[in-house]
Amino acid sequence: MVSIDEVARLAGVSTATVSRALSGRGHVSERARERVRSAADSLGYVVSSRASSLASGRTQNVGVIVPFLDRWFFSTVLSGATSALMRAGYDVTLYNITADAVVRREVFSTFLRRQRVDAVIAVAIELDEHETSQLQGLGLPVIGIGGPNPGLRTLSLDQTALACLATEHLIALGHRDIAHIGAAAEFEADFRVPSRRRSGFEQALAQAGITPDPALFEPADFTVDGGYRAARRLLGGTGPRPSAIFAASDEMAIGALVAARDLGIRVPQDLSIVGIDGHELGEFFGLTTVDQFPLAQGERAASAILAQLEGASDAEAVADLPYELITRGTTAPV
Numbered sequence: 001m002v003s004i005d006e007v008a009r010l011a012g013v014s015t016a017t018v019s020r021a022l023s024g025r026g027h028v029s030e031r032a033r034e035r036v037r038s039a040a041d042s043l044g045y046v047v048s049s050r051a052s053s054l055a056s057g058r059t060q061n062v063g064v065i066v067p068f069l070d071r072w073f074f075s076t077v078l079s080g081a082t083s084a085l086m087r088a089g090y091d092v093t094l095y096n097i098t099a100d101a102v103v104r105r106e107v108f109s110t111f112l113r114r115q116r117v118d119a120v121i122a123v124a125i126e127l128d129e130h131e132t133s134q135l136q137g138l139g140l141p142v143i144g145i146g147g148p149n150p151g152l153r154t155l156s157l158d159q160t161a162l163a164c165l166a167t168e169h170l171i172a173l174g175h176r177d178i179a180h181i182g183a184a185a186e187f188e189a190d191f192r193v194p195s196r197r198r199s200g201f202e203q204a205l206a207q208a209g210i211t212p213d214p215a216l217f218e219p220a221d222f223t224v225d226g227g228y229r230a231a232r233r234l235l236g237g238t239g240p241r242p243s244a245i246f247a248a249s250d251e252m253a254i255g256a257l258v259a260a261r262d263l264g265i266r267v268p269q270d271l272s273i274v275g276i277d278g279h280e281l282g283e284f285f286g287l288t289t290v291d292q293f294p295l296a297q298g299e300r301a302a303s304a305i306l307a308q309l310e311g312a313s314d315a316e317a318v319a320d321l322p323y324e325l326i327t328r329g330t331t332a333p334v
Contacts, residue, residue: 002045011039061091063117065125073294077123080298088306108134119305141308145301157321159193163200166274166290170244171208174334179242181230181252184219197248220252227255235263243334244272250279250289268332286329
């Protein structure tokens with residue numbers, strides 16, 4: 001294994017200069033920095049994370065807490081965060097909060113307290129008062145995505161407003177018989193996203209003078225298959241058929257598109273469909289959606305954490321995340 005002494009000898013500088021040049025901390029002339037980098041590259045030298053931690057008090061590691069690993073949205077946010085952190089030279093430790101209360105408790109009471117991370121990002125995790133207190137007690141930069149998380153800096157998204165925007169788009173096209181594919185109570189998770197999106201849907205209808213029809217609501221599980229089965233129930237029955245569907249996720253909207261195709265229903269001539277998320281397959285399917293830019297959410301959270309690690313202290317306690325209606329080929333006038 002190549003040592004820091006060998007790099008110093010080849011570069012013609014002290015070991016302290018090598019340490020400063022490769023860590024980015026402390027003053028080093030640009031000429032010396034280039035000599036050190038060239039020597040390190042030629043020797044295949046990699047800074048020891050343990051030695052760097054002892055010298056700087058930093059682990060160069062950020063903990064990221066997520067509720068699911070097998071859902072597109074969460075994996076996309078995670079991808080944005082990890083890419084930005086790794087570009088900045090940080091490792092990432094992933095903590096998957098499962099439905100097991102014991103595992104969740106251990107993450108906050110034990111894992112995060114082992115001082116193996118410099119900061120924490122919580123993705124779509126609604127923290128209770130005790131969990132918030134435990135995070136605050138770490139004395140580390142912490143940022144949440146999804147919010148609100150009182151007591152912590154949060155990048156927040158108004159789920160009700162997203163659903164309002166999607167539904168208002170359908171209403172503006174003249175649709176009145178609008179169905180909603182949402183989620184049953186058992187699929188509610190942190191921040192109650194399904195119920196907030198249903199609330200936004202119903203608010204938009206009420207503002208347009210339309211009474212929500214309970215028969216035009218179908219629960220699903222935020223998957224393509226769930227959206228497909230819900231749309232089959234809405235479109236394949238004997239009752240009046242809706243002219244439009246607002247699905248509470250793009251994956252369910254894609255499932256509804258496939259169901260309409262299988263039933264011989266033309267989209268958008270006979271049926272308009274809109275979703276929420278900004279799924280990477282949305283453009284392929286020509287799906288109208290409200291894009292919440294999940295990849296950028298992760299990148300923005302990472303940037304905020306890195307800024308705090310560098311000593312920035314003027315960040316807002318709560319920052320609103322952007323979203324945008326993307327109109328494509330699955331919606332048209334009634």
